[in-house]
Amino acid sequence: MKTETARVINEEIIGELRNISGNDWVVSDMSQMESYLYDETELAVRPVAADGCVVVKPGTAEEVSGIVKLANEYKIPVVPRGGGTGLCGAAIPTKSSIVVSLERLNKLVEFDNKNIMITVEAGVTLEGLLEMLKEHDKLFFPVHPGDEGAQIGGMVVENAGGVRAVKHGIMRNHIKGVEVVLPTGELVTLGGKLIKNNMGYDLLHMMIGSEGTLGIVTKVTLKLYAKNPNIGTLLVSFNTTEEASDIVPKILQDGITPLAIEYMDREVALESAEHIGQAYPATEGSVDLMFILDEATEDELYEKCERIVGMCEENGAVDSLIAESTKEQRALLEIRSNVYTAYKENIADALDIAVPSGSVPDMLKDISAIAKKYNTISPAVGHIADGNVHNFLMLDNGEIPEYLDDMRNEMYDAAISYGGTVTAEHGTGKTRKRHMEQQYSAREIEIMQNIKKAFDPNGIFNPGTIVD
Ligand SMILES: Cc1cc2nc3c(=O)[nH]c(=O)nc-3n(C[C@H](O)[C@H](O)[C@H](O)COP(=O)(O)OP(=O)(O)OC[C@H]3O[C@@H](n4cnc5c(N)ncnc54)[C@H](O)[C@@H]3O)c2cc1C
Structure with missing residues (x-):
């Protein structure tokens, strides 16, 4: 039996879409549509049944305009789709929708x-x-x-x-x-x-x-x-999160602004390295900072690397290594980049909390304590200089744990108590929409709803995302 919403997109609408974008660029076959119904959050948000949707791949902005005018006339939801790499379920259609894939606008x-x-x-x-x-x-x-x-x-x-x-x-x-x-x-x-x-x-x-x-x-x-041609990567190991995070503002105050300062719990780094079949180069300590620097000259690069190592050692660092060759640098960056894919199968959620960077150590302590209360762990990785840390919430024997919502809410409250945010970069989407009230007042949300209404009077664009 077709769903009620499936009737919204009938053969007549599909025919009109074909008139706008051409036969080849309208997909209504269920098996071909399946991959357009998910993003990287995968099962966190249930998409509408594929037979409730149609995927259109316009080739010009004018075609996009034609599709949207049609959708607005019939009040059919529209879900724009990019690369599908999002981590908040925003690209997942939860109502019968025209999915507008931008893949052909690639010039x-x-x-x-x-x-x-x-x-x-x-x-x-x-x-x-x-x-x-x-x-x-x-x-x-x-x-x-x-x-x-x-x-x-x-x-x-x-x-x-x-x-x-x-x-x-x-x-x-x-x-x-x-x-x-x-x-x-x-x-x-x-x-x-x-x-x-x-x-x-x-x-x-x-x-x-x-x-x-x-x-x-x-x-x-x-x-x-303009690109700085000299790039270096530095891995510095510490015994404690406090030592690692305390040194970050001191380095920035000293006039060194690396391209990146990434924090990794050692267990996260080891898991990722194993996932991609690499050996992790650090053995001492239990947490690491990865610095990536880009400088105008080689001398500047080495001078800054040495200064960072010196300051870290004064702050308790137990080991450090400089990746000099492009190959070594790429290997380290690959370990950092693959953390999410390494954990993906074993996590119920990946948090995207941010707090003012000076509060990172206290916030991480709070998160660990909350996880411990629920007899679990919450390994962390993140952009520490931005105060943005991704904590993983683990599955329990392969299942979503019953306590997930309570534990996550406590973690969000902890972040917000430091003046933080539920999401720094991954977005509100459909997965974090229900936490809007945790962070914003009723009046703030009302203003956002009015903004949405001003742009989208019929409420057809990506329903269920950010605000209603
Ligand atoms: C392994 C991994 C690592 C990641 N690391 C980071 C990171 O470090 N920092 C970070 O910020 N993010 C990160 N992300 C998340 C993701 O890559 C970003 O959110 C990215 O911006 C999503 O782009 P996309 O084209 O894939 O969008 P999609 O997932 O396709 O869509 C995301 C949202 O954008 C809308 N949308 C897409 N294209 C358009 C358009 N042209 N017009 C209007 N709306 C549109 C969709 O409707 C949806 O609401 C990571 C993801 C993965 C899988």
């Missing part, structure tokens, strides 16, 4: 040498962007979440962060303009190439982090930066 629009900016279509993947930038080897784009399958549009609306935020910040800091199809179907450009613009409210920055609830991004203009 370079303009490389602007004078303004040091690049404009790409929203479906260009991070891997694709890095490939495009190979032609301009003196320039780089700094934001790098762990999965290069993420699309630039997805990174815009998730306001992605990643390991390099210490030095370069997050997506929001580098997006200068976007072209967007609004939920009522109009194609607009927000921002452009300005460095400064104080005219009116900032709609560009409303779109950043909006998780497909306020519009479909079709084009993005990003700021690029």
Whole structure:
């Protein structure tokens, strides 16, 4: 029996979609649609049955506009889809929906040498962007979440962060303009190439982090930066989390701003190394800091590495190693990048808490104590200089533990008590929407609901995400 929602997308609607995007780019076959119904949170959010959806792959922004106008006319939910690498269930349709996959909008629009900016279509993947930038080897784009399958549009609306935020910040800091199809179907450009613009409210920055609830991004203009050619990776081991986290502000105060400062509980690092068949180089201590530095000259790089090691040793570091060759550096980064995939099968959730960075040691102590209360552990990895730590909540004998919700709520309350947030970079999506009241007042949520209504009067864009 078909669901009630399945009738919303009938043959007539599918026919109209085929008229807009062409026969080959409308997928209504259930087996082919299945992979468009999940993101990397997988089973945390149940998608609507595939027969309630249709997937469209438009080739131009005008086609996107046509699809959205049709959806708005019939009040059919629309779920934009990027690379499907999201970690908050935002791309998962939970109602009968038109899933708009941006994969064919994958072209370079303009490389602007004078303004040091690049404009790409929203479906260009991070891997694709890095490939495009190979032609301009003196320039780089700094934001790098762990999965290069993420699309630039997805990174815009998730306001992605990643390991390099210490030095370069997050997506929001580098997006200068976007072209967007609004939920009522109009194609607009927000921002452009300005460095400064104080005219009116900032709609560009409303779109950043909006998780497909306020519009479909079709084009993005990003700021690029001069590349520092000398890159080094440093792994420093400590016996305690306190020693490791205490040293981070001291290094920054000393005028050293690494590209990345990553924290890893040793058990997490070992699990990841084993998962990808590598040996983990550190044996002393129980927690590690991984520093990635990029400097103008080799001398500067070595001088800063030595200063970091010296300061860490004064703060109790028990071991350190410098990865000098590109191969060694890549091996270490791969261990860090594969932490999530190594744990994926064994976790009920991966938290994305952030607190002001000075509160990280206290917050991690609280999280451990809460986990202990429930007779479990919560290994941690994260972007420690940003105060953003990912704690894993483990499955219990392969099952979601009964205490999961209670324990997670206590952990969120602990983070919020330090002035923290439930999610620093992975997003609210559908998995964290129910925690909005934990972090925000009723009035704040009401304002967000009104913003949503102003953009999307019929409430068709990505229902069940962020706010209703
Ligand atoms: C191994 C791994 C490591 C990761 N590491 C990090 C990390 O370090 N930092 C970090 O911030 N994130 C990280 N992520 C999360 C993820 O990569 C980011 O959230 C990314 O921005 C999602 O992009 P996507 O194209 O895959 O979006 P999707 O998952 O496809 O979609 C995410 C949301 O964006 C919407 N959307 C997608 N494209 C558009 C568009 N063009 N217009 C409007 N809405 C759109 C969707 O509707 C959905 O709501 C990681 C994920 C994995 C699997």
